[in-house]
Amino acid sequence: MARFKFTIEYEGTRYSGWQVQKNARTVQGELIGALEGALNTRSFEFIGSGRTDAGVHALAQVAHLDAKTMLAPHILRLRVNDQLPADINVVNVQRVHERFHARHHAVSRSYMYQIAQRRTAFGKRHVWWIRDNLNVQAMQKACSYFEGFHDFQRFTRDDPDEKSTNVDLTRCQLIDYSPLLVVHVVGSHFLWNMVRQMVGCLVEVGRGTIPADAVRELLANPQSSYSWETAAPSGLFLADVQYDGMSVPDVVPTIRL
DSSP states (O other), X not given: OEEEEEEEEEOGGGSSOSSOOTTSOOHHXXXXXXXXXXXXXXXXXXXXXXXXXXXXXXXXEEEEEEEOOOOOHHHHHHHHHHHSOTTEEEEEEEEOOXXXXXXXXXXXXXXXXXXXXXXXXXXXXXXEEOOSOOOHHHHHHHHHHHOEEEEOGGGOSSOTTTSOOEEEEEEEEEEEETTEEEEEEEEXXXXXXXXXXXXXXXXXXXHTSSOTTHHXXXXXXXXXXXXXXXXXXXXXXXXXXXXXXXXXXXXXXXXXX
């Protein structure tokens, strides 16, 4: 039995997220089907580093494959890609130690979110277009309050009675590529809808309906009365997954406006 590390990019618009679901088209489901064709068997295990929601994209999702095969990694990559639709692509395959685990050994994950400040003909699937003028400086100030170890109960749909909502965010920054804004977050892990909830709050800060300092209050008191719209999935990308010895790469926008 050999273990392989896969690095995968995908455009998530047409999919109901990463994880296999009954009666739904998913990225993992497409990859499993492609692996069956490439390996000519169903006897394998394919595990991702984590989930992405419906409509969310990935620049470098990581998964590991356990399979009995003599195929070299580059041949395996070519064979799998031949079976995949155009919006999913295996970027790299490498042989790894049998103890490597794509999910359990990840030390951090990074996401980026793209906000468009103008209508775009080419990037609609990859941004959230905000028509209002945004105060970028206020949004950047609010971003700084997210950094650190906090209870993100107010920024997730996860039930705090069923799992911890504490997350250590080592980076939360807003980079101004006007008219494109990119929010880059790096954390130990992420909760359900967490990044999209954070971005939705940041947009209201930019609009002036929520003060930047309110982020501290929301983290300390989840019952605060502020409200906002959950950011659209179209702007969200799983940017990278870090393992021991890996550094966090600089965030690079996927489009130019």
